[in-house]
Amino acid sequence: MKNCIYLFLLSSLFMVTSCDTKGEDIYSGYISFSTSFIYPTDAHDNYEVLFNGNVISKSGNALVARDNPEGTLEVYKKGSDTPEFSKKITITSGEVVRLIKLDGRSIDIYDENSYDSFSLNVIYQAGKESEYKASFNENQISNGINYLKKEDEHAGILKIYKEGEEVAVFSQDVAIAANGIVNIMQLSESEFLLVPEDNEPIPDSERYTKLRFFYTSDALPGVERIKIIIYEWTNFAELGSVEIKVGQLSPYQTIDWDVVGSGGGLCQDIIDLTDGEPGVKILDSAINMDAFININRGEFKFATTRLGAGGIFIKSIPALSTPW
Incomplete structure (x- = not known):
């Protein structure tokens, strides 16, 4: 009986020693690495990544022999037998090989020295996000962080399309800065407003409001350019x-409420400048007593306002205004 116990303990010790040695061999003989798509982040759903013919899982690490870390990285569209990307690389321990796939370009290994990033922030009406897509210079982009090759044109046309339609509902020239933000706000099913980054200094006190305006073609049909005079x-x-x-x-335009005085308010003339100066007055507040800019003292530091039909009534857009 004692001999049996002795043999059992000896066998157990041998197994533990063997396991530890094997673990040390694995640790010393291999290095681990992983891959990820920096853009688009869901690309792993559509692609398979292989290293030396072995599939790398979406979330797991891969192992490569420490004494032979060189191999071929390949990326296949799921269901395809032909790689869309193939390159010999040398792996370092713990490395994350970041891949990128821009619309209109081949898959590549991401190098921050070769790309600029920018953020697209389209503020859609509630529940409308899935109904639209955006493009820059005809290449699809998405809400959130996007990338451009440094050598690619950073000025061009940004468009927004409704899904299933070929004509853009929004199209405007933009210049995209490295690490910049492009803000766009949806106003209706077919109206969007580009909101540039705002570096305007804050007014000194509630005595002042900084006021700006915009209008769409349905408010003033056929009028391409206007002058608003504030009274x-x-x-x-x-x-x-x-x-x-x-x-x-x-x-x-800065409004000094001390000039307006107690009980006063704002109204406006509108001059059509479509055909150039001096223009044609299309709204005269001295005649049309309904002309009104609905902004009050102490309400906003910055107020962005929209012209209603005929430019007669102008009211603020809270999402684009900053209260005191």
Whole structure:
């Protein structure tokens, strides 16, 4: 009986020693690495990545012999026998090989020295996100972080399409800065507004509001460019003016509420500049007593406003305005 116990303990010790040695061999003989798509982040759902013919799982690490870390990295579209990417690389321990697939370009290994990133932020109406797609210079982009090759054109046309339609509902020239943000707000089923990055200084106090305007073609049909003259409505003292193109934001105009005075408010004239200066007055607040800019003292630091039909009534857009 004692001999049996002795043999059992000896066998157990041998097994533990063998396991430990085997583990050390694996650790010393191999290095691990992984792959991921930096863009688009869901590309692993559509592609398989192989190293030296072995499939690398979506979330797991792969092993390669420490004394032979060189091999061929291949990327296949699922269901295809032909690789879309194939390159010999040398693996370092713990490396994450980041892949990138831009619309209109082949799959590549991401190198931050070769790419610029930018963020697209389209503020869709509730529940509408899945109904639209965006493109820049005819290459599809998405909400969130996007990438451009440094040598590619960074100025071009940004478009938004409704799914299933070929004509863009929004199209505008933009210049994309490295690490920049492109902000666009949906106004209706077919209207979008480009909102540039705002570096405007904050007003000194609630005595002031920085006010800007925009309008769409349905508000002023056939009018491509206008001048808005802002008045204090009790005595028609002129407070400033801005010029604006259809579908674009005007510059800011600072309103001094001490000039407006207690009980006063804002109204406007609108001049059509489509055919150039001096233009034709299409709204005269001295005649049309309904002309009104619905902004009050102490309400906003920055107010972005939209012209209603005929430019008669102008009201703020809270999502693009900053309250005091």
